Amino acid sequence: MAFKFNFSNDDLDLDDVDQNSTEQIDSSLGDLSLEESxxxxxxxxxxxxxxxxxxxxxxxxxxDIPKVDTPLYKRTLADVKFQMAEQDTLLNGDADNEDGKVVEMLNLNSNSDLVRGVYEGGFKTWECSLDLVEYLSQLPKDQITGKRVLELGCGSALPSLLLLAKDPSNHVDVQDYNDQVIRYITIPNILLNTVLTVQESAAPAEDVESSDENEEEEEESASSDDDEEEEGEDGLKDQIIGENVTCDAEAELPADKVPDMLQRITERTRAFVGDWSGLPSLVQDTKYDMIVTSETIYSEEALPALVEAVQKTLKKPDGVCYVAAKTIYFGVGGGILPFCDLLDKSKDADGDKFKVDKVFESESTVKREILRLKWDL
Incomplete structure (x- = not known):
C-alpha cells in the first residue's frame, strides 16, 4: 500500500516560521542546525x-490534516509566551532563570534549532509528525484502538493526540527531553483535545489581523509620553508576544476544575522527561503495543539510546513501532540510513532483532519516510 501526503507551510507551526523568511522556511523543511553544549x-x-x-x-x-476526520488543536507559541509573562516568571531571558531558558528555546531561529544536551526540539511542529498522524488515521480500527502507546520525543504530541481522541480505551504515555516542552506544550495539547470544551474563533484570521492593525495605528497616534508610560510589565508582554497574534480556537480553564482535569489526564497518560537511556527503568515491566516517534533520528549520537529504549519497552511478539523521519538531516548527520544500519546490527537481551518495512515515502524535495518496526522472531 502506497501513501502520498502533501502538506503546505500552513500546516506547520507558523509561530516559529516567518512566512516571509526563506531561510526559516527552508530550515523547517529540511535542514537543522545543532549547537554543541x-x-x-x-x-x-x-x-x-x-x-x-x-x-x-x-x-x-x-x-486540519488531510484524510484525518478529527481536527487537532495545538497550543500557539504566542500563548506560551503570554503565560510566562502573565505569571511574572520571565526575567528578560536570563540564562540562569528557568523560564528565561524557555524563551531562548522559543526564539531559536534557523541558525540554531537544536542545542545538544539543553534543547532537543519540541516547540516546533515538524512535517513528519503530520505524516505520522495521517498514516495512523488510515490504519484499520483494530490497530489503533484499545492500545497502550508510547510516544518518544513527543513535542506537540500530534500522534498521541490523535490516538487519545480516537478511542477512550487507548492509554498513551509521552516523553520529551525538555520538561518545559511537556509543561507548556504537551499537557495543554492533551487537555485541548481530550478534556476541554474548545470554542473556535468566529472571525477569520484575516479579519482579526485587520482589526489588530487598526488598533496598532490608533496606538501609534498617541503621544510619545503615553507610550513611555505603557512600558514596563505590559510593554514586556507586547515585546514577548509580538504583533498581530491570532488563534483559531480557545478554551477556558476554571481554576477550581483544573485539578480534576489533570487527574483525568493521569488516568490515561504518564509523562516522562529527560534522556531515553533511563526510560526503560522508569516504565519497568510496562510493555507497549505501539511506539511512535517522529523527527527523532537527526543525531547519530542519540540513536543507540533510542533503539535500546524501543527494544526494552515494545511488547513481544506483536508490538509495532512507527518511526517518521526525513531521509537525510542536512547539517547534523542523522537520517534513515544510519538508523537502519544500527537496527541491522542491534539485538536485544534475548538476541532478537527488528524487521523494518518502509510504509510511506513523500514525493517532496526533502524526502520523508515512515518506517514500521516489528519483531523478527
Missing part, C-alpha cells in the same frame, strides 16, 4: 502531571 544529559524522570501550572485560558491553532 557541555551540559550533561538530563536523566530521565517522571513528570508530575497533576502539578502542572496552567493559565485560565488556552489559545490554539487548528490542524
Amino acid at each position: 557541555a551540559t550533561q544529559k538530563v536523566p530521565c524522570s517522571e513528570y508530575d502531571i497533576k502539578a502542572c501550572v496552567l493559565p485560565t485560558l488556552l489559545q490554539a491553532d487548528i490542524l
Whole structure:
C-alpha cells in the first residue's frame, strides 16, 4: 500500500516560521542546525502531571490534516509566551532563570534549532509528525484502538493526540527531553483535545489581523509620553508576544476544575522527561503495543539510546513501532540510513532483532519516510 501526503507551510507551526523568511522556511523543511553544549544529559524522570501550572485560558491553532476526520488543536507559541509573562516568571531571558531558558528555546531561529544536551526540539511542529498522524488515521480500527502507546520525543504530541481522541480505551504515555516542552506544550495539547470544551474563533484570521492593525495605528497616534508610560510589565508582554497574534480556537480553564482535569489526564497518560537511556527503568515491566516517534533520528549520537529504549519497552511478539523521519538531516548527520544500519546490527537481551518495512515515502524535495518496526522472531 502506497501513501502520498502533501502538506503546505500552513500546516506547520507558523509561530516559529516567518512566512516571509526563506531561510526559516527552508530550515523547517529540511535542514537543522545543532549547537554543541557541555551540559550533561538530563536523566530521565517522571513528570508530575497533576502539578502542572496552567493559565485560565488556552489559545490554539487548528490542524486540519488531510484524510484525518478529527481536527487537532495545538497550543500557539504566542500563548506560551503570554503565560510566562502573565505569571511574572520571565526575567528578560536570563540564562540562569528557568523560564528565561524557555524563551531562548522559543526564539531559536534557523541558525540554531537544536542545542545538544539543553534543547532537543519540541516547540516546533515538524512535517513528519503530520505524516505520522495521517498514516495512523488510515490504519484499520483494530490497530489503533484499545492500545497502550508510547510516544518518544513527543513535542506537540500530534500522534498521541490523535490516538487519545480516537478511542477512550487507548492509554498513551509521552516523553520529551525538555520538561518545559511537556509543561507548556504537551499537557495543554492533551487537555485541548481530550478534556476541554474548545470554542473556535468566529472571525477569520484575516479579519482579526485587520482589526489588530487598526488598533496598532490608533496606538501609534498617541503621544510619545503615553507610550513611555505603557512600558514596563505590559510593554514586556507586547515585546514577548509580538504583533498581530491570532488563534483559531480557545478554551477556558476554571481554576477550581483544573485539578480534576489533570487527574483525568493521569488516568490515561504518564509523562516522562529527560534522556531515553533511563526510560526503560522508569516504565519497568510496562510493555507497549505501539511506539511512535517522529523527527527523532537527526543525531547519530542519540540513536543507540533510542533503539535500546524501543527494544526494552515494545511488547513481544506483536508490538509495532512507527518511526517518521526525513531521509537525510542536512547539517547534523542523522537520517534513515544510519538508523537502519544500527537496527541491522542491534539485538536485544534475548538476541532478537527488528524487521523494518518502509510504509510511506513523500514525493517532496526533502524526502520523508515512515518506517514500521516489528519483531523478527
